[in-house]
Amino acid sequence: MELLRFATAGSVDDGKSTLIGRLLYDTKSILEDQLAAVERTSKSRGDEYVNLALLLDGLKAEREQGITIDVAYRYFNTVKRKFIIADTPGHLQYTRNMVTGASTADLALILVDARKGVLEQTRRHAFIASLLRVPHLVLCINKMDLVDFDAGVFESIREEFRQFSMKLDVQDLTFIPISALGGDNVVTRSEKMPWYEGPTLLHHLENVHIASDRNLIHVRFPVQGVIRPASAKKFHDYRAYTGAVLGGVLRPGDEVMVLPSGFTTRIKSLELAGKSLEEAFPPMSVNVSLAEELDISRGDMICRPGNPPLVGQDIDAMVCWLSEASQLQPGARLAIKHTTRSARAMIKQLHYRLDVNTLHRDEQSPGLKLNEIGRVTLRTTVPLFFDEYRRNRNTGSFILVDEGTNATVGAGMINGAAV
């Protein structure tokens, strides 16, 4: 059973909660006591129908105000896959939440109300999914029951969105006409839309090919720590570097280079908890032992000599600002975390603020406020070992942290080395 992470997006009342409730219900992932609790609450609130949205809105304030405050994670599985849903609310701080949910998603699911068609919000969601390089995008055209399951409505929305998406960098795009309320084309095929020949939503989620989304070519192993159990007699000479493989395939015997030193050696062995491995690939966590003793510590990068990452202190990146309390401004000093490296960074320049609705670039913008996205150049106190975000989402991303409040204030996606 494979793992697929997806993020959901949609404007208020497009039917996001109903759809997720439907997926959970039809795959028998909602259990009796959860349903009973929802029924009780629905009844006491005077809802006319069992409000499946209550399954998703967990906090007191959310129930009182009938809104979703924060990203919530949901789990369900079928025999084929385990699914993790990042449910990102459409009301407050939308961009921030969707950026968060999309950062780890294999797939983004965007809902459109068939009666309303492609809205500004739809374009914004699609832009964020493409900016975060979510490999698969699904546009669910919902409430088809309210447009008489008309193929023409579906097709014109599809065409309009397709035109728009050509401006974006979308790798895989699928359109599915559904009714979340009635369950049409969600888990079971709809008899009311015989003209639609594609898969149901669940079938697509179960079968979309995700294994090739990972970068298996460029070896990237940022060192997390060193294991050297010098005190244990039996393992006196044991020395290994721990970490998660963020790119490429490692095998014993491979020649590797270690950054920043630039020394090369070979992989002696790969293992985890005493079990040796023939190879290691993303997203495995392993121990790497090298043929020669080198001076290596946390934050260093193991790669292949002919294929290193970019190395540098001057970085060109898109940044999404996540803080209500402050703004990103040129000259600001922040803490930065990139792979297993922590350093400080200074914002050298804000090139432009991007209007996420129109994609217009505002070059006069003095700073970035909450939910705003812009292109910056920053300089770090130590060199980072990075890739362009479009080549590797894990070595191409970083977070910015306010050194005073310790809040996470920025999410960055690297365009490349600054020139």
Added chain:
Amino acid sequence: MLPCFFVSYELSHLEALEAESIFIIREVAAEFDKPVLLFSGGKDSAVMLHLAVKAFWPAPLPFPLMHVDTGHNFPEVIKYRDERAAELGARLIVASVQEAIDAGKVTEEKGPRASRNRLQTQPLLESIEQHGFNAVFGGARRDEEKARAKERVYSFRDEFGQWDPKNQRPELWSLYNGRHRRGEHIRVFPLSNWTELDVWQYIEQEKVALPSIYFTHRREVFRRDGMLMAWSPFLPLLPGESVSTAAVRFRTVGDMTCTACVESTADTIEQVIHEIKASRVTERGASRADDKFSETAMEDRKREGYF
């Protein structure tokens, strides 16, 4: 001619979950000087401990274990807890609710439905402060409960140990922000993305040892609020309640006063998994009286600094 074979670079869901959890545990060990792992002897903390051991093997566990002992725990679980710690040579810190009561720091609830569940928060926070722990591993899962579905992997706690669900740090990619001031700490939940079924499947795959009460055994029980409770001196009977003997097992273990059991003859992990797949009730719904007080019982406790 090229060799013609296909290698699938796919991980199973358990391998992917394990990789993520080990990554998280290693991040904490690298970035914090005083971590501690909450070990109750329950199945989730047993899996968390197993992952922590794997993360650093062959080196010993680089942090101690802590248990908040309500004084009303199942003896089988305490035995398991002590054996496991001894086996690993790990330091075990026990924070005692009884001592907190004796010292007058917390007040015992009264009446037949009294529980020490909520009283665990004070000794937990006091022990964190006393030892200066700044990262505290917990075995909570997001699928357990709706307030927990909103929880971060690295969850910030202020100097009073409080959780502010409306003001959490955004968590992107696998870049965790553990920065904090003195006196504040981070709760870390490496099993955030695991479900109950994942935990059991992993226990089976890895042959993780568990306390005996997770499997069928005969026990004196009685019915209360639709749940089957273990009869013990800590739970006086109410009028109309009567004790009988049944074959039962536990789906979660906590304080004896608020953990119920289910009738079962499952004596292997395989049979337990079979029963869970067929079950139509969540583990907390089936067996935790502590969540039934109100719709937001868990959120209220978590805000105060509970696990």
